[in-house]
Amino acid sequence: MNTDQADFLELSQELLDRGALLRFQAHGHSMYPFIKNGDIIIVEARNGRSVEIGDIIFYRRPGGSPTAHRLVKINGRKDSKVLITKGDAMKNIDPPVNDTQVMGRVILIEENERKLKLNGWPGRIYGRVTAWLARGRYPNQRRVVRYIDRLGWLCGGR
Numbered sequence: 550m551n552t553d554q555a556d557f558l559e560l561s562q563e564l565l566d567r568g569a570l571l572r573f574q575a576h577g578h579s580m581y582p583f584i585k586n587g588d589i590i591i592v593e594a595r596n597g598r599s600v601e602i603g604d605i606i607f608y609r610r611p612g613g614s615p616t617a618h619r620l621v622k623i624n625g626r627k628d629s630k631v632l633i634t635k636g637d638a639m640k641n642i643d644p645p646v647n648d649t650q651v652m653g654r655v656i657l658i659e660e661n662e663r664k665l666k667l668n669g670w671p672g673r674i675y676g677r678v679t680a681w682l683a684r685g686r687y688p689n690q691r692r693v694v695r696y697i698d699r700l701g702w703l704c705g706g707r
Contacts, residue, residue, distance in 0.1 A: 554614055561607075561615065565594035565653050571607070579618065579636030580605070583679070584658055590617060591657035597630055597648025603676025605655035605667065606634065608646055617655055618643055621680040635683045642683070 561571050571592040575584050584590060584605070592607045600606050600620055607617045621642065622633035630648040635641070658665040666672055 558609060558613065558615055561592075562652060565592070568594060570656075571653060575617065579639055581638040583637050584617070584655075585660060589659040590655050591659070592617070592653040593656050595651065595654040597632060597646075597651035598627070600632070600651060600654055601673075603673060603678075603680040605676070606632070606646075606651050607653040607655060608632075608634075608650045609652065610646075610650075611644060616643075619676065619680055619683065621683045637679060637683070 557573075561573075564571050572589060573592075575588045575590050576586060578586055595604075595606070597606075597608075602620055602623060604620045605617055606620050607615065610616050616634075618634040618636050620632055621635050624631040624633065624645075625648075632646040632648060632651065634643045634646055636643070656666070656668045658667070667676065
């Protein structure tokens with residue numbers, strides 16, 4: 550992990566611990582088409598025990614780098630959970646995440662002038678369907694995700 554990532558994670562954790570929302574520009578293509586490179590994402594503080602399947606969680610990878618991927622499965626008990634995440638555009642799931650690594654949950658995506666709210670029922674349904682497809686290793690998952698993304702009205706007018 551480089552110094553910029555470490556500083557970003559430290560500042561992010563401090564803001565979220567204070568109850569503030571975290572707003573930053575997404576980098577990468579792992580969540581395409583739902584989150585595109587350059588989109589602005591808003592994260593609210595959440596711990597690993599209060600997230601649900603389908604949520605896009607913001608967490609520290611075991612190596613320390615910050616990541617925002619979709620939660621596709623939860624293993625474990627109330628006192629200790631192991632979370633399974635996956636980028637929407639990725640073929641394979643990520644290495645397991647301990648619930649203590651979770652810093653928050655993405656609640657809003659801004660693309661140019663459009664805003665996509667994820668904490669309402671349309672966004673929650675989209676998230677669950679996408680997580681379900683990812684868990685089952687559905688062979689045409691990426692095609693279905695792209696189709697659902699085109700139906701942006703379902704998730705609040707994207």
